[in-house]
Amino acid sequence: MxxxxxxxxxxxxxxxxxxxxxxxxxxxxxxxxxxxxxxxxxxxxxxxxxxxxxxxxxxxxxxxxxxxxxxxxxxxxxxxxxxxxxxxxxxxxxxxxxxxxxxxxxxxxxxxxxxxxxxxxxxxxxxxxxxxxxxxxxxxxxxxxxxxxxxxxxxxxxxxxxxxxxxxxxxxxxxxxxxxxxxxxxxxxxxxxxxxxxxxxxxxxxxxxxxxxxxxxENPLTFAPCELFDLSFQGGFSLRPEVKEELATQPLGISTGHHLGKPLPPDNQTRAPATEEDEQGCGKKARASIRTV
Ligand SMILES: Cc1cc2nc3c(=O)[nH]c(=O)nc-3n(C[C@H](O)[C@H](O)[C@H](O)COP(=O)(O)OP(=O)(O)OC[C@H]3O[C@@H](n4cnc5c(N)ncnc54)[C@H](O)[C@@H]3O)c2cc1C
Structure with missing residues (x-):
């Protein structure tokens, strides 16, 4: 090997x-x-x-x-x-x-x-x-x-x-x-x-x-996954509308960069979530919701 x-x-x-x-x-x-x-x-x-x-x-x-x-x-x-x-x-x-x-x-x-x-x-x-x-x-x-x-x-x-x-x-x-x-x-x-x-x-x-x-x-850091975005020039590589709608109800931004004008998820670039449950921001809910549309 x-x-x-x-x-x-x-x-x-x-x-x-x-x-x-x-x-x-x-x-x-x-x-x-x-x-x-x-x-x-x-x-x-x-x-x-x-x-x-x-x-x-x-x-x-x-x-x-x-x-x-x-x-x-x-x-x-x-x-x-x-x-x-x-x-x-x-x-x-x-x-x-x-x-x-x-x-x-x-x-x-x-x-x-x-x-x-x-x-x-x-x-x-x-x-x-x-x-x-x-x-x-x-x-x-x-x-x-x-x-x-x-x-x-x-x-x-x-x-x-x-x-x-x-x-x-x-x-x-x-x-x-x-x-x-x-x-x-x-x-x-x-x-x-x-x-x-x-x-x-x-x-x-x-x-x-x-x-x-x-x-x-170790778990890696979390970033906004590609599936949250419309990956086309037409869609501007921007968050998909249904994801934006879902995220509007959440208290934190998705990541340090994708803050959406909200508070940043704490320590997003310095600490990985220990478990999936610990994941804050990062569009976890939005990810789940787009899988259902
Ligand atoms: C151009 C420039 C830009 C900079 N910009 C920034 C910035 O934006 N933000 C910022 O925070 N800083 C900045 N700095 C500071 C820089 O980051 C620090 O000087 C650097 O990180 C110190 O690390 P070093 O390895 O050079 O330390 P060193 O000075 O080499 O070491 C620190 C101490 O550790 C000791 N040491 C070495 N080996 C061991 C060992 N095995 N065990 C125990 N002790 C040991 C050394 O003897 C020394 O006493 C800048 C510096 C420069 C030159």
Whole structure:
């Protein structure tokens, strides 16, 4: 039987960093569980972050008006994407779990990791208009973000100076991971390790180690499923009218992004429901109702 593979996409400049320690804990723990663990150490690889014409081998279709998405779609189908992209895509194909390990930069990924996402998760390889969200290409794989912050947790509360961390996570987890179909596991957030006493840092790493032991059995986060939407240009890819009607009577929005002007379902982007009964928002009732129409 083929060995289970996990990929850690890692972005930190220093092997002495807390991010390196978090990466190593995942590496050790997943290996103990029988995984082959592949690490893409993006700074060490000097990974090219910019999406450019150089990513295509040979001629492009329209050199006067170069369109990266279209050109890479065709180049991908013709086996003409650059070697570094193909090597990373192979790692993604083989992995059943991908962990993105990084320090939060400007409420997001460091540029080098965003470059990996821009270039590796190319159209045709990672998504298409027909295959996205819960119908997405990687729906049998799991992915998660594991990151450190400078900020404390209270700064990322709904009443904190940075605003709700669930809102910060929405574009990254929904717009990238869930869009490509991944089952998104709750993020691992290491709050402010640089301002934490050594015992607190050691406890964070131990907490991560403990979580990793049951990681693959965790429920993923919940997102609004495709079946709630009219997936046609005519229907605008918007909520179906009968679903809207049903949701109008519910106290919470469906998800952090699909709030419908209502309160957000709590911790929608930071905690998975332990059971189906715990699922709040996310159109559970609406899903049941559209199955009956
Ligand atoms: C461009 C930029 C943008 C940023 N934007 C944001 C933002 O939007 N929001 C935000 O919150 N923050 C932001 N930050 C801050 C950034 O997220 C933090 O500096 C980073 O997350 C800290 O993680 P680190 O791994 O670099 O910590 P490090 O400074 O490397 O480590 C913290 C401490 O852990 C110690 N350590 C290392 N290994 C171990 C170990 N094995 N066991 C115990 N301790 C260990 C280190 O010695 C150090 O004392 C930004 C920073 C930059 C440079």
């Amino acid at each position: 083929a060995q289970k593979t996990a990929l850690i996409v890692y972005a930190h400049q220093s092997p002495a960093s807390f991010n390196a320690a978090a990466r190593d804990v995942a590496l050790q723990e997943l290996k103990l569980q029988g995984y082959e663990v592949v690490v893409s150490d993006l700074y060490a690889m000097n990974f090219k972050a910019s999406a450019t014409r150089d990513d295509i081998i040979g001629d492009v279709r329209n050199s006067e008006h170069f369109r990266y998405g279209e050109e890479t779609l065709h180049a991908g189908m013709e086996g003409r994407l650059s070697e570094d992209i193909v090597a990373e895509q192979r790692k993604v194909t083989e992995a059943e779990l991908i962990i993105f390990q990084f320090p939060l930069y400007w409420f997001s990924f460091p540029a080098i990791m965003k470059g990996w996402i821009d270039r590796v998760l190319s159209q045709g390889f990672a998504f298409s208009l027909e295959k996205m969200y819960d119908n997405g290409i990687f729906k049998d794989k799991k992915a998660m973000m594991s990151f450190t912050t400078g900020a404390t947790p209270t700064m990322f509360q709904p009443d904190g100076i940075n605003g709700d961390i669930n809102v910060t996570l929405w574009p990254l987890q929904n717009g990238i991971l869930h869009f490509c179909g991944f089952q998104v596991l709750a993020p691992q957030i290491f709050w402010s390790p640089a301002h934490c006493p050594p015992a607190g840092r050691a406890a964070m790493l131990e907490g991560w180690r403990t979580r990793l032991k049951g990681l693959l059995a």
